[in-house]
Amino acid sequence: MKLLKTAIKNNVLKSMIEILERERKTIITENKKDLDAFQREDQALYDRLVVNDKKVDEMITAVKDVMSQDDPVGQEISNRTLKNNLNIVNTTAPFGTILIIYESRPDVTIEAAVLAFKANNKILLKGGKEAYNSNVILEKCWHEALEANGLSKEWIQLLHLKREETQEFLRNPTEPLDLIVPRGGERLINFVKTHATCAVLVSGRGNNFLYVSEHADWSKAVNVIINAKTDKISGCNALDKVLINKNLPEYEIKLKMLQEKLEKHQVEILVDDKVSDILSQKEKIKDTDIWYEEFLALKLLIGEVNTLDEAVDIINKFSGKHSASIITEDKTEAMNFMQNVDSAAVYHNASTRFTDGGQMGVGAELAISTDKLHHRGPLGLKQLVTNKYYVFGDGHVRV
Template sequence: MNTLLSIETRNAVLLKMAKLLEQERQEIISINKTDLEAYKGDDISMFDRLKVDDFKVDEMIKSVTHLASQEDPVGVERFSFKHDNGMQVYNKTASFGTVLIIYESRPDVTVEAAGIAFKSGNKILLKGGKESLKSNLKIVELWHQALEEQGASTDWVEYLQFNRTETQAFLEKPTQKVDLIVPRGGERLIAFVKEHATCPVIISGRGNNFVYVHKDADLDIAIDVIMNGKSKISACNAVDKILIDKNLADKATFVNRLIAKLKEANIEVLGDASISKNHEVEVITSDDIWYKEFLDYKILIGEIASNQDTIAMINKYSGGHSSVIVTTNNDEAKMFMENVDTAAVYHNASTRFTDGGQLGLGGELAISTDKLHQRGPIGLQHLVTNKWYVHGNGQTR
């Protein structure tokens, strides 16, 4: 069993990791090129996530450096109580123990998510996808170097080179203690982990995010929020669905302007029956497409009767991730925000802010669409459980 590392050691490992990433920058990028060249799939968002360039290395360095500057999330007192019998009772945060992160194609997860789990006092098991194997192994080598230099066991970060069958067997009957599993990837990966795991899983759910353009919208804001929401198609916080209030003044002009902007950005535009009847876009053949997360240069525009109908529509079809109302009417915004059942709700701002770094957490392990034990971006301060500390001098009940 690994005894909890002191916060000084954990921080020193993270800062050493930042130095090593800088030192090995070119090596990481060139190893990643071999992964990119070997990738034979046709999933553009997978390819985008797989790529490591200078910007990605900068982000990795920024992430571990920032983590090292944050307060220790372990041992934080959440509650205290003095019992009538003189016992002193505390409830404090505690690390989970061992966290398994299963992910696809993103070598930066090997730094950022592992860093968060490590800082919060956990042993890390990493199971990356085969498409990023060489990049991941290089980064794990750096983790081991950083740990060894601080006199810590390399067991704190372990890479599992399992194929799908071995992964399934490990999920069903782990050969070592696993306290929490975090799947990072598409819906198929998440469903696979949920089906086979025997311990708690933090579900980093699908996106399929909606923007509602209310009848009192500022139309320039609406265009900006939609275009920004579609600026990174591989992100789970990307926008896929637009609902236009049928009472919007000069609706046809606005929709034409929006479609022109989207097409200029090479985004394929689909429409429901009423939108496609009045505008030159492909009509959808089934309502099932409202459920679909695109992860592609594709967007669907529909017409809606009211805020009430919008809330019902989003609560039925969205992935529970992020949703936006664009309006100048604060009462309508309040109604939307209180009743839409997504982890993040926005008024006149882009869904692209659903991200741990952007929402002030410094980084994230995942974006959870579950309601227990934390919803939305899971930061350092959420990756803990808790424990009761009771101090007595012989009390019995």
């Protein structure tokens, strides 16, 4: 796809804002068809599927935020002139064609497309069948915005492929793919990694941990735990595991206090062997594999540790490397934790729910990357470009 001028891209986004507002009722009506057809046994997936007035407002805000950001393409990274007068300029450049595969969440059809398009990438959207009607109407909105500004609908396309067809497309794409972003659970990620023939940037599972140090302010700890667990159970930044240092003053009393608080929020509590000695009425885990599990439910596993190092080791072994938090009043201890935990985002005295493009000041996000190449954390506009070297000579030859 050719390079577009910033003004043209912004005009498309301006049109899209107007179209989303105009089609608000139609979008919500189409979404209701998906909601009515959805089997509600998976509450987290259902929550992600819902599009209401608030969600449409958020879609419009996402487009406005990206429109107001600087164009990430053609930005100079470095400029060097060598002793032989060869001028080497490194600049940002589009990836090319990005494929994103995601489950539920029709708002991804807006956020992923607006970011990819502003960064001058073509994007292929493979949404889940549960959001079919929602995604179709949103694609129509995009196509109207593109064509109103003299651009091809090919910039933003929804792929209507079944599982077997998607598998074949990944193995033998009908057009060149430069980057694939699977946004969903472990099964989806493994599916894409198994069949893709180009670069894959993983938006990994959550399974986030919080460690309560013996130097913690208990009031802060409880408030952060409740927020991280209950604010939005369907979020990949929600909390699943809490590790508490047994040397915390009044340890047993505080554990029972935490149990009481969690139960007021209808949180199911699981415990390890040691915590079970204190919270004896709670279900004790039978298989250590549960430490790997992302719950996406009002469920929390509480475990006991002896030291900071033990907590770090457990987190690095079992977590999804998404987000991890420490509650402590010891800043040196906090920095030790944050430097040694292998996660995309690490927190001191704060909820993991802040691992989000909007909350972190990035704006709309394509995904939360748990990979280390080429970026980790929220994938915003500036992260949807690669780089390209421009070398200027005057008949230079290497000798």
